[in-house]
Amino acid sequence: xxxxxxxxxxxxCIGRLExxxxxxxxxxxxxxxxxxxRPMLETVLTLKRLHVPQTDIDQDRILVWNRLQTQLLAPxxxxxxxxxxxxxxxxxxxxxxxxxxxxxFVLTRPDLPREPNLITPLTATDTPTxxxxxxxxxxxxxxPTxxxxxxxxxxGTWTxxxxxSPTRTTSPTRTMTPTLTPSVTxxxxxxFAPGCGAPLTADDASRRVLxxxxxxxxxQVTQVVKFGNxxxxxxxxxxxxxxNIDVACGTILTIERAETPGNTPAGTGNLNGxxxxxxxxxxxxxxxxxxEDDSEExxxEDDDNSGSGSGSDD
Amino acid sequence: MIVIVLPDLPVERELLVDASHNDPxxxxxxYEQYFPPVYQFIRLRxxxxxxxxxxxxxxxxxxxxAARSRRTxxxxxxxxxxxxARNKIYDHYGKSRQFPRATLDEWIPASADHDPEIEFFEAxxxxxxxxxxxxxxxxxxxxxxxxxxxxxxxxxxxxxxDKSVSAVKSLQFRAVETLRMFLDAGEVE
Numbered sequence: 225x226x227x228x229x230x231x232x233x234x235x236x237c238i239g240r241l242e243x244x245x246x247x248x249x250x251x252x253x254x255x256x257x258x259x260x261x262r263p264m265l266e267t268v269l270t271l272k273r274l275h276v277p278q279t280d281i282d283q284d285r286i287l288v289w290n291r292l293q294t295q296l297l298a299p300x301x302x303x304x305x306x307x308x309x310x311x312x313x314x315x316x317x318x319x320x321x322x323x324x325x326x327x328x329f330v331l332t333r334p335d336l337p338r339e340p341n342l343i344t345p346l347t348a349t350d351t352p353t354x355x356x357x358x359x360x361x362x363x364x365x366x367x368p369t370x371x372x373x374x375x376x377x378x379x380g381t382w383t384x385x386x387x388x389s390p391t392r393t394t395s396p397t398r399t400m401t402p403t404l405t406p407s408v409t410x411x412x413x414x415x416f417a418p419g420c421g422a423p424l425t426a427d428d429a430s431r432r433v434l435x436x437x438x439x440x441x442x443x444q445v446t447q448v449v450k451f452g453n454x455x456x457x458x459x460x461x462x463x464x465x466x467x468n469i470d471v472a473c474g475t476i477l478t479i480e481r482a483e484t485p486g487n488t489p490a491g492t493g494n495l496n497g498x499x500x501x502x503x504x505x506x507x508x509x510x511x512x513x514x515x516e517d518d519s520e521e522x523x524x525e526d527d528d529n530s531g532s533g534s535g536s537d538d
Numbered sequence: 539m540i541v542i543v544l545p546d547l548p549v550e551r552e553l554l555v556d557a558s559h560n561d562p563x564x565x566x567x568x569y570e571q572y573f574p575p576v577y578q579f580i581r582l583r584x585x586x587x588x589x590x591x592x593x594x595x596x597x598x599x600x601x602x603x604a605a606r607s608r609r610t611x612x613x614x615x616x617x618x619x620x621x622x623a624r625n626k627i628y629d630h631y632g633k634s635r636q637f638p639r640a641t642l643d644e645w646i647p648a649s650a651d652h653d654p655e656i657e658f659f660e661a662x663x664x665x666x667x668x669x670x671x672x673x674x675x676x677x678x679x680x681x682x683x684x685x686x687x688x689x690x691x692x693x694x695x696x697x698x699x700d701k702s703v704s705a706v707k708s709l710q711f712r713a714v715e716t717l718r719m720f721l722d723a724g725e726v727e
Binding site for chain 2: 285
């Protein structure tokens with residue numbers, strides 16, 4: 225077992241002094257270190273007798289306690305803290321109420337513009353037959369004599385939807401349709417039954433027919449009212465097929481054989497005694513001359529014919 | 539003779555529990571029990587009595603606030619209070635830790651004897667010790683005050699001074715040895 229160092233022996237003796245032993249008795253246990261340890265232990269005993277005056281301690285103890293009482297333990301402090309909490313809560317409520325009222329005011333201001341693309345539902349939702357009163361219809365007219373690049377393609381498919389035909393013109397007339405909208409009061413944009421999305425265009429209707437009859441060509445697309453006040457795209461094909469498609473929902477309502485084959489003159493779209501809203505006469509010309517001169521957009525879809533037909537017949 | 543109150547730990551725990559529930563009686567008992575040693579520790583390190591009183595008040599204010607928020611120590615309240623007091627002392631003197639050499643002026647002998655002659659010689663002897671202690675380094679003064687003035691044990695002193703127990707043992711040994719050397723050399727006459 226290792227011998228205790230002088231530092232350890234000094235600590236041991238300090239402990240024994242605190243336990244009540246005398247210096248001599250402790251030094252008797254360590255006679256070899258007695259000469260060095262004796263004056264140090266006497267100094268320790270002297271240090272233990274040093275003290276702050278008791279009167280100072282007593283006076284300051286009372287003073288500090290009274291100060292602590294006033295600072296921490298006094299009841300008015302609690303009330304003050306409680307009042308502070310209440311006032312903070314009240315301020316938070318007021319701020320919240322102001323924020324809510326400000327938001328309400330901003331959201332309900334009548335002079336603010338409405339959301340532009342809102343689709344307002346119709347009152348009668350079962351049959352989406354209603355349209356807006358000032359119906360702005362795009363009348364796409366292709367002259368029978370005009371030749372378009374779309375018809376000049378080798379595949380013979382009509383591709384008028386993605387890129388307009390060169391001769392495609394938008395009619396400047398905006399026609400009112402009082403007979404179609406007897407019950408609709410909306411005046412801004414066409415409204416359709418909810419769930420049907422955007423209204424079907426003539427191009428969409430034609431494309432839909434071509435999906436069914438890919439080997440035919442569209443001879444006439446007419447917007448009429450049929451089937452109990454339903455706005456319908458009447459699409460006639462070169463195979464004397466008439467397909468009626470719901471404008472609002474794009475649903476194919478009927479497919480029927482045309483009564484008079486070859487009845488596709490432009491401007492004769494009065495069907496069922498109703499007024500035409502739009503005529504989309506797409507005349508396919510197998511011997512197209514790529515007449516693009518009249519087109520403002522000049523979208524030549526058929527790059528293969530660009531060299532052969534660059535000279536216009538017009 | 540200095541009488542250091544060493545509280546019974548189970549009682550101290552009960553007092554702490556009651557103090558955490560803001561029991562005024564428990565707070566008062568703790569205060570009465572620990573104010574004297576804490577105040578002495580501060581007073582022996584701070585030259586000014588008013589400042590020592592303010593620092594002691596800050597120490598117990600911190601304790602009361604901690605007790606209310608249930609942040610009281612779970613082991614040794616005495617060590618906790620002395621640590622707070624020590625930090626306040628260092629805050630008072632700044633990080634330079636340049637303690638004034640005159641802080642021990644207040645350190646007077648406890649009046650154990652009533653014989654005037656004995657008291658005179660005793661006072662003379664203690665005055666020499668007091669002057670010798672002024673010559674010690676601040677850390678040596680502190681370890682002597684904590685160990686022999688306040689009766690903290692080695693572990694408490696080591697925790698308070700952020701040192702190991704063996705380091706405190708060595709430090710106190712060197713402090714007493716140096717103090718004795720000053721006394722023998724007559725530098726404090």
